[in-house]
Amino acid sequence: MTASLSKVISGWGRYPVAESILVRPEQMRQVRMPEGDSLICRGQGRSYGDAAISSQGWVMLTERLNRFLAFDSVTGLLTAEAGVTLAEILETFVPRGWFPTVTPGTQYVSLGGAVAADVHGKNHHHGGTFAAHVTELELILADGRRQRCSPGKNEALFWATVGGMGLTGIITEVSFRLMPIETAAIVAQHYAAPDLETTFKWLEDADHDDQYSVAWIDCAGRGRQLGRGIVMGGHHAGRDELPSDWEEPLGFSPRQPKNVPFDLPRFVLNRFTVAAFNEHYYRRQGSKKRPFVTNCHDFFYPLDALNDWNRLYGKRGFLQYQVAIPEPHAYEGMRCLLESLASSRQPSFLAVLKRLGPGNAAPLSFPLAGYTLALDLPMAGEKVLNLLRRLDELVLEYGGRVYLAKDARLSPESLRTMYPRLGEWQQIKRMVDPEGRFQSDLSRRLQLTGAP
Ligand SMILES: Cc1cc2nc3c(=O)[nH]c(=O)nc-3n(C[C@H](O)[C@H](O)[C@H](O)COP(=O)(O)OP(=O)(O)OC[C@H]3O[C@@H](n4cnc5c(N)ncnc54)[C@H](O)[C@@H]3O)c2cc1C
CATH class of the missing domain: 3.30.465.10 (Uridine Diphospho-n-acetylenolpyruvylglucosamine Reductase; domain 3)
Structure with a gap:
């Protein structure tokens, strides 16, 4: 393998951080296991928590293995x-x-x-x-x-x-x-749902559903406005759906993202600024009453417009809490989660609700037939960790699970209940990696390969 470098790295949420030994092979033929040490791969480091960091082994960057x-x-x-x-x-x-x-x-x-x-x-x-x-x-x-x-x-x-x-x-x-x-374009449509019940109804209803659908939720909404949101649907535009002045149906240029030059001070994101932003966003997006044609960047990747947008949460970083709750109790489960979040008075800057189809044969795959909710919460020490422990209990009560690609703080006990096929996965892991050479901070924290 190529030369190594010791560096403090993190996932996208910038919490937790770990000093890791990084190696970056330039070509596939240079890839090999380190002698007597553990290894974990790191792609673009877009998992939020500790899946692609390792304080006790090597981290292999795959960015040059891109042919x-x-x-x-x-x-x-x-x-x-x-x-x-x-x-x-x-x-x-x-x-x-x-x-x-x-x-x-x-x-x-x-x-x-x-x-x-x-x-x-x-x-x-x-x-x-x-x-x-x-x-x-x-x-x-x-x-x-x-x-x-x-x-x-x-x-x-x-x-x-x-x-x-x-x-x-x-x-x-x-x-x-x-x-x-x-074409490279998307025909999108927005519907402003006044409450959680309507948001769910529209995500399920064939008249509002499309090839893609998702709802942005206003987490500052309380009482009758709890779970109000914008249901956003869209599909790849056919040529006949493009406006006559649309140049190059398959035209696509890579985006030039803007930089966030410094870590934002903590006071900028608080529950008052979040509530004001959400009110504005709800009204603005909800005012788009008719279908409109947009580009793939804006429809699929709005956050990619800002490089390093994770710096907006300040130096301590943030946690993304993404959970799935199965049917038939997904609605009640999500309602309880949003109520707990609202009464905690901790701001979630972004909240996204999606409908999920059935799960697959992978023992540790996250999606299950039901709904998933993702929340971004500034890392505020024990206050936010305690809130998330309470939310875990609700998720467990409703038979749901936390998404490992976003996780930075779940307990091994909760993981075992949330992923009942963990034992099946561990058997295969033992067969292909009996000495536990592949490890990350996430795998050790969650005792994914068994108790230490
Ligand atoms: C803005 C944003 C939006 C997102 N939206 C979604 C979403 O809509 N749906 C969703 O499912 N996820 C979403 N994610 C999460 C993201 O898709 C996943 O975390 C994904 O794994 C990140 O890919 P990566 O290359 O950055 O992997 P990393 O974060 O570098 O690594 C993630 C995991 O993949 C493993 N890995 C990477 N490369 C290899 C390899 N070559 N061999 C073996 N293991 C490897 C790592 O060891 C680690 O366990 C989002 C993340 C961000 C930042």
């Missing part, structure tokens, strides 16, 4: 090294009429990270997770062997790697299907 290897322009099957990002895929393939079948809310994720977290997008209720479109993976296992796996070959390893948070091996190659698009 496209093969593309079939009839089926849309793309094979690429695992460090390739969705941003690189969009730039190359959108102008050719192809789009990732599943995309999370940022384009700055690597393929390895998308598989390891089994990411989902605004179309999970129609298209499943990223893994649903993966046909084959190649891994380097703990003993250095290269191993291919797919839903039909070495399938136990395949499903343990999907959602396995980098703990089964180094993902080197990913083959997956892109979907054809006629």
Whole structure:
């Protein structure tokens, strides 16, 4: 492997931080396991907590392992090294009429990270997770062997790697299907829902649903306004849906994000500024009464417009708390969560509610048939950690779970109840990595491979 460097790193939430030994191979043939030490891969570091950091081992950056290897322009099957990002895929393939079948809310994720977290997008209720479109993976296992796996070959390893948070091996190659698009534009529509009941009703109702749908929730809303939000639907625009003056239907240029030059002081984001912002946003977005044509950046990746937007939460960072609650009690569960959040008087700057379709065969994959809510909370020490422990109890009561790609503070006990198929995953982990060579701060904190 190439030279190493010791550096303090974190996930996207900037909490927690860890001094880690970083290595960055320039080419796939330089990738190997470190002698007698543990390793975890790091793609774009867009997981929020401690999944891609390690205070007791090596962290391998995959950013240079980013070559496209093969593309079939009839089926849309793309094979690429695992460090390739969705941003690189969009730039190359959108102008050719192809789009990732599943995309999370940022384009700055690597393929390895998308598989390891089994990411989902605004179309999970129609298209499943990223893994649903993966046909084959190649891994380097703990003993250095290269191993291919797919839903039909070495399938136990395949499903343990999907959602396995980098703990089964180094993902080197990913083959997956892109979907054809006629244009790079999206036809979007917004509906202002006055309360949580209406938000849920519209997310379920075929007249409001679309290829993609999601709701932004005003967390400052209380009483009758609890859970009010903007339901946002959209689909890839056909050529006949574009306005006549729209130039280049498949035109797509990479975005030039603006920088956040410094960490924002803590007092700027408080419950009063959040409430004022939310009121403005609710009125502005809710005033768009008719469908409108927009570009993929604005529809899928609004936060990518600002580089380092995580600095807006100040030096102590923030926590993203994303949970899923299964049907038939998702509505009551989400209601209780939002009530607890509102009565805690702690501001959540962003809250997003999505409908989820059925889960898949991966024991640690997050989505389950129901709903998911994601909240961003400034890291304010014990005050926020206590709130999240109370929210965990509600999530457990409603049979739900926390998303590991966002987590920085869950307990091992809660994890075991939230992921009842953990034992199944651990058996495969023991088979492919008996000495526990793949480890991260997340895996140790959550005792993912068993009690120490
Ligand atoms: C603004 C924003 C919006 C987001 N929206 C969504 C969303 O809508 N839906 C969703 O599901 N997620 C979402 N996420 C989370 C993000 O998609 C996942 O955390 C994803 O894993 C990040 O990819 P990454 O390349 O940055 O991985 P990292 O954060 O670097 O790593 C994440 C995990 O993947 C493992 N990993 C990475 N590369 C490899 C490899 N080559 N081999 C083995 N393991 C590897 C790491 O070890 C780690 O466990 C969002 C994140 C941000 C910042």
